[in-house]
Amino acid sequence: MTRPTSDSLTHRAAGAGYDDEAEDPPVVPLSRAEAQALRARSPQLSPWRVVAAQVAVGCLSALVVWLILGRPDFIGSALYGALIAVLPGALMARGMTSRVSTLSVGSSAFGVMLWSTVKIAVSVVMLLLAPKLVQPLSWPVLLATLVLCMQMYWAALLWRKR
Numbered sequence: 001m002t003r004p005t006s007d008s009l010t011h012r013a014a015g016a017g018y019d020d021e022a023e024d025p026p027v028v029p030l031s032r033a034e035a036q037a038l039r040a041r042s043p044q045l046s047p048w049r050v051v052a053a054q055v056a057v058g059c060l061s062a063l064v065v066w067l068i069l070g071r072p073d074f075i076g077s078a079l080y081g082a083l084i085a086v087l088p089g090a091l092m093a094r095g096m097t098s099r100v101s102t103l104s105v106g107s108s109a110f111g112v113m114l115w116s117t118v119k120i121a122v123s124v125v126m127l128l129l130a131p132k133l134v135q136p137l138s139w140p141v142l143l144a145t146l147v148l149c150m151q152m153y154w155a156a157l158l159w160r161k162r
Contacts, residue, residue, distance in 0.1 A: 045156055045159060045160045047089075047092070047093035047096065047097065048093055049156070049159075050089065050093075050152050050153060050155075050156045051086060051089050051090050051093055053152040053155060053156070054082065054085050054086045054089060054149040054150075054152045055082065055086055057082070057148050057149050057151075057152060058078070058079060058081070058082020058083070058085070058086060058145055058148075058149050059079075059082070061078045061081070061082065061144070061145040061148055061149075062075045062078040062079050062082070062145070065077075065078045065141055065145075069141075071138075073136050074136070074138045074141045076134050076135075076136075076137075077134055077136075077137055077138040077139075077141040077142040077145070078141050078142070078144075078145040079145075080126075080130060080133065080134045080142055081141065081142035081143065081144070081145030081146040081149070082145050082146070082149050083126070084123055084126045084127060084130075084142075084146050084149075085123075085146055085149035085150050085152075086149065087122060087126070088118070088119040088120075088122040088123045088126075089119065091115070091118055091119060091122060092115040092116065092118065092119045095111060095114070095115035095118070096111055096112070096115055098111075101115075130142060
């Protein structure tokens with residue numbers, strides 16, 4: 001069997017005997033029952049569930065800092081690290097679940113860009129304010145908790161596959 005050359009692929013793609021529309025099956029809308037069955041097989045994951053998981057991991061991280069390090073003064077760093085993940089995530093979840101963001105594909109795409117920018121900006125500002133707001137500040141504890149809380153987005157992908 002010979003492999004097609006790039007010239008033969010270009011020739012086919014240019015329309016010589018290849019009709020893209022004729023090969024695609026017609027689009028058939030789903031009935032109400034079929035749509036409900038599809039939703040039941042692949043349920044949506046609420047962004048609020050991810051935010052709740054981030055809160056739980058942040059609180060657990062603060063508890064671990066207190067128990068393992070024995071430094072109750074670093075609990076504030078752990079909780080603030082969690083807050084840097086939770087607050088921007090909650091803002092984005094609120095913005096993305098609003099009525100305006102679900103009106104059309106265009107408004108949804110714009111909403112993703114807008115709320116992603118807001119999320120990044122709020123996170124950066126909170127990181128910059130950390131030395132002023134958290135005393136005493138432990139950067140390793142804050143950043144470790146922030147990273148642990150951000151891992152909940154990966155965990156959400158695993159929850160969705162189940």
